[in-house]
Amino acid sequence: MSHVPTVTLNNGTEIPQLGFGVFQVPDDETTTAVAHALEAGYRSVDTAAIYGNEAGVGRALAASGVPREELFVTTKLWNADQGYDSTLRAFDDSLAKLGLDHVDLYLIHWPTPARDLYVDTWKAIETLVADGRVRTAGVSNFRPAHLRRLLDSSDLVPAVNQIELHPALQQRELRELHAEHAIVTEAWSPLAQGAVLADPAIAAIAARHGKSPAQVVLRWHLQLGNVVIPKSVTPGRIRENIDVFGPGFVLSDDEMRSVAALDRGLRTGPDPDTLN
Template identity: 55%
Template structure:
């Protein structure tokens, strides 16, 4: 079983550097995926209220038989639950669906900029942390201006900023901003939705290491110091995604990968979303 390194957060907690993203599967499939992943050595499990599978994730955790303390569970605030009181209610809902006593990392999923309520939601996250219901708090899909506002209006710097990040969308400035403020960058869609898996450049690089393209994409992110949460429900791919700690990309290969940036991002704009 692979021993996954852990990254230290700005609050002193640690997070496994590779986890399972659980976007997509329904409760039944999520339960099976989680149980399988835990058996393979995954300890970081990443879900969200929006994914509508928190119940399944909780069942998978229970069925695995593993000690809760060994797991690192992330979930995220639903977009309809912004505002102080609504955030507390939203968290209670997630905690109940997961069937857990606490969450390791609770994120504001999107800033929902047009609603202009994310600072209030952040105050609620601070309260949840102070009560011990959450070990660490962070954000997802936040831009620099969103983060600066949290700095200005609260006393807590997010532990994590989870963003889309892969060679096609490298987010250099935001990554540098995160690092400068001791915020860990966590990459969602580190495999670029599968769109780069047949890219000839990446195939050639992968051949150098006798690895798959997926493993090269994950290694690229890991070499940047990021946490990655590739999503899959296929056991052999789960296992493959953990086998990324026995090689490091050489500078000439990194140069080829960096040259693949195309700026093609997901369709959701954090500055425009309001629902």
């Protein structure tokens, strides 16, 4: 069993607070990377149709011997497949590649506002939830305006919004909106692709605790209440990223404030308002 704590989503489902991401990992390497992660104690794996490695994730899960009920599997609908019928078809494809009969979390990958299809797409996801093939529905990269429109058009509140979030891009307005509607904040690019790791404030905290800068940033996320999905293909780094729990490693209020002061609006990925 994993020692990672869980966060309870707004439908009562529990998600491990720290999971394993496979963005930009080739399919053939994904199987090995996920196997290492499962061995290290990860039980949540986050993939997406556009990553092209759902099959690699599925192979690792099947070979792991970890009971399905202990696993939390997330995948995402790609932009080109938005719309009611095409969402249902794309979900079938993802499920077949993963080799599963359901996923634990299904996300709309980007709002792509110019397409104006995310409301219809959400209706299809509501159908998948009603059919029991998706345990929990959520979104990714939704800005406040996109979220509010979804909330106004559906009774199903997204359980998660997975967004770019790290010390240099803290998204306070969005996190406040999430808190208001019991939507969990999940951070992708939690380390800003390494861009924040050399910051003197983070380095000083790391030195004090005898931890790496990456572990300090992950610990900051966890203490904020974020779900976080760091990615690595290096076995040592995979183990290091999950070694952030336990009573001996807690950031003080002052340390949390010093990381909070690093926000500078730095995006490492696209802007959700303009990506279409």
